[in-house]
Amino acid sequence: MESVTSPAITELRKTPLNALHRRLGAKMVNFGGWDMPVEYPSSGGLIAEHKAVRGSVGVFDVSHMGDIRIHGAKVPGGALAAVQHISMNDTSLLAIGQAHYSAMLYPEGTFVDDVIVHRLGLDDYLLVINAGTREKDIHWVRSNTTNFDCIVEDLSDAYTQLAIQGPRAVDVVQKLTDANLAGIKNYWFTHGTVCGLKNTLIARTGYTGEDGFEIYVPSDRATSEEVWAKVIEAGREFGIVPCGLGARNTLRLEAKMALYGHEISDKINVWEAGLDRYCKMEKGDFVGRAALERAKAAGLTRTLVGLEMIDRGIARDEYRVCNEAGEPVGVITSGSPSPSLGKNIALAYVPPALSAVGTTLVVEIRTQKCKAQVVPTPFYKRAKKAAAPQSAKLA
């Protein structure tokens, strides 16, 4: 057997909770230059972690994610104009306390990164970005906002970011805060006292396809470890477990959430990735818009589809996809066993003519050709709650 975990290299970056993960006996991997927990044998491993999030609650250290604040300088609306220029969604639609999914694009209409944009104040925005693209993103934001009257701050190292995810996440976080979480809708946020820490950002966001919260606390090690311990303690009655990047990946894949470098990259455009509903062409100009208009007129040559394996075999990232005649037609971007469904699932780019639900395709798995079929996505969708919150109450 070849070793699947690489030994820690000293140059790898560490979150403030790195020592804690090691004390917990987590298996660590190099993720985009970060030394991160992939799974915790003490939690029962990846599948147990995945099921904890689907069934109750789990906690992830996602402090490797980056944070860029863009706020107004002298001219009102300077920050909004800057964000509108670099982000494809329509930021003018955000109320204070609201967030949305978006992406920053190259002039070619392909992805710099996907982001969550939070509107913190009147002309004040927080962009949460991916770990592996942090430096590139910050450079991109700075160099593309020089013509706007705004201040760009890299706050990436200022926060420890914890994601508490699962149907019981709300119960866990509510025990630790004075903020009324029932009043926070999906993709909204508030500021409240969490574990005694005043003015903490509490967002009802996540990357699991489940209800959940992401909290942003000061990044010093003592505070970070203390908050982690309090989350674990508060979640004990719900069976909370620490979860690693392995479960994060299977959870997001089931929910068909894109991962940079896989479903989205500098080679893939918005239409191909199927992220149309987050791209507001009518809002006015933004970086990448002109190319997207041309791409739309030219038509798609490939599109992202969900696959379920029919034959015995697991499609993995970068495996080749063929038509039934055996001719190569596409590629797997993410593939894994699905712990929730008990099936082997994948996302793949294929020609539009082969993208209809029910289409049979063939995945080359090493020496074998295994049948798969196009299925509706997301693979997993959480059950809607009986009663949605009546109104958002914001601090």
Added chain:
Amino acid sequence: MAYPPQYRYTKEHEWIDVKGDVATIGITDYAQHELGDVVFVELPKVGAKTATGKSFGTVESVKAVSEIYAPAAGEVIEANAALHDKPETINTDPHGAAWLIKIKLSNPAEIAGLMDAAAYEAFIAEKAKETSA
């Protein structure tokens, strides 16, 4: 989990249990722990040949695919069919019920070059030190 003293071990974390000219091969407890939840096993058919140090099958966890290398040359006389439906046995009983294949050895003498249990335990202790450094 104890490493059976009668087995021999490879640096790629396979074990081999030799009885006369027949050998049973599996992966070690260390290997299954590194892999995590095993969800899929692909084994050769009866009659296939194994070559020393060459891959004869794969074991997959949720996260990764790992090649399994043959500790010795021979001909496959049995593959563990029970793993087809219960691959997770590799996590629970890697040195016993989760054996992978049995082979008829071409050259039983080559086993002498492999590690005994004490040497293998020292080898993985060294690896564990590297990872926690």
